[in-house]
Amino acid sequence: MSRLAEAGAALLGGTLRNATPLGGGDLSEILHIVLADGRAAVVKGGPAPQTEAAMLRAMALAGAPASAVLAASDTALVIEALPASGSLAAAWADLGRTLARLHATEGERYGWPVDYAFGPVAIPNTPSDDWPVFWGEQRLRVHVPHISGALGRRIEALAADLPNRLPARPRPALLHGDLWAGNVLADGDRVTGLIDPACYHGHGEVDLAMLSLFGQPSAAFFDAYGPLDPGHEERRAIYSLWPALVHVRLFGAGYRSMVERFLVEAGA
Known part of the structure; x- marks a missing residue:
């Protein structure tokens, strides 16, 4: 398991069961993680997770759909996984x-x-x-x-x-x-x-x-x-x-x- 996946699980206070890479991560690593207790989330790396967390919160406050921020540190952003089966x-x-x-x-x-x-x-x-x-x-x-x-x-x-x-x-x-x-x-x-x-x-x-x-x-x-x-x-x-x-x-x-x-x- 990657360090990012382990960091995301730790921020959620759980034990990592598995991690799957997600597409679209040209500039930062993005993973879907599942914890031992069944919780799932998306973990994203990058240089400024706290900055992106503030942006997601600002968009949600404006009434736009945005992933809820579950946790953030200086190295990892953990957000809710959203349904995305359509186009x-x-x-x-x-x-x-x-x-x-x-x-x-x-x-x-x-x-x-x-x-x-x-x-x-x-x-x-x-x-x-x-x-x-x-x-x-x-x-x-x-x-x-x-x-x-x-x-x-x-x-x-x-x-x-x-x-x-x-x-x-x-x-x-x-x-x-x-x-x-x-x-x-x-x-x-x-x-x-x-x-x-x-x-x-x-x-x-x-x-x-x-x-x-x-x-x-x-x-x-x-x-x-x-x-x-x-x-x-x-x-x-x-x-x-x-x-x-x-x-x-x-x-x-x-x-x-x-x-x-x-x-x-x-x-x-």
Whole structure:
């Protein structure tokens, strides 16, 4: 049995019976554990389990489905195992309602109380009252030293022009922050959990852009989520740039074409 499985069992005050790896753990180990007394849970490693625990609690408090935090330490997060026998194809409408509830919870400023990371890629979250400045400095310019040549200069130029492209003070919605289909659990036509959050407060369209990065939500999703502000299609490319840049740094130059495509779509 792995050290992570043993650590999870110890945090629950039980004896480990077995542990099974779960898919999706590109950046951290994830296991389903069963204790000798029959209790089951999911255990996740990673650099900041306490930070993720706070995010899950924040989403649950906002009325979004999220795994209950059973225990957390500096090395392991133990959460409830949620039903997930369905697919998102049948649950788009419920995801729209879920995301609308999440985004209805507002913060006082843009950002998050702490910084975190996706693997080796630091994600700064210093609070700000100016949304274009936050997005330009903490989501685009931070990657320029890692992106060579002309591409980096185009990102710099776009960041400088964001006051003309993004709303200065959109409602600081609670964001999931890494919302793609693999981070949505479904059972039948119901969303049972939003997992692996990277929460902060920002423009709600950021989550929508991420959700559209590798696919397209159905019309039922957008009907359930509610009307979008004018210009959202133009902003989607700007918001999609951030996950594309993170992918370049995590997984290599194969994602540079995605960055270039979003720069073209953004007119940069």
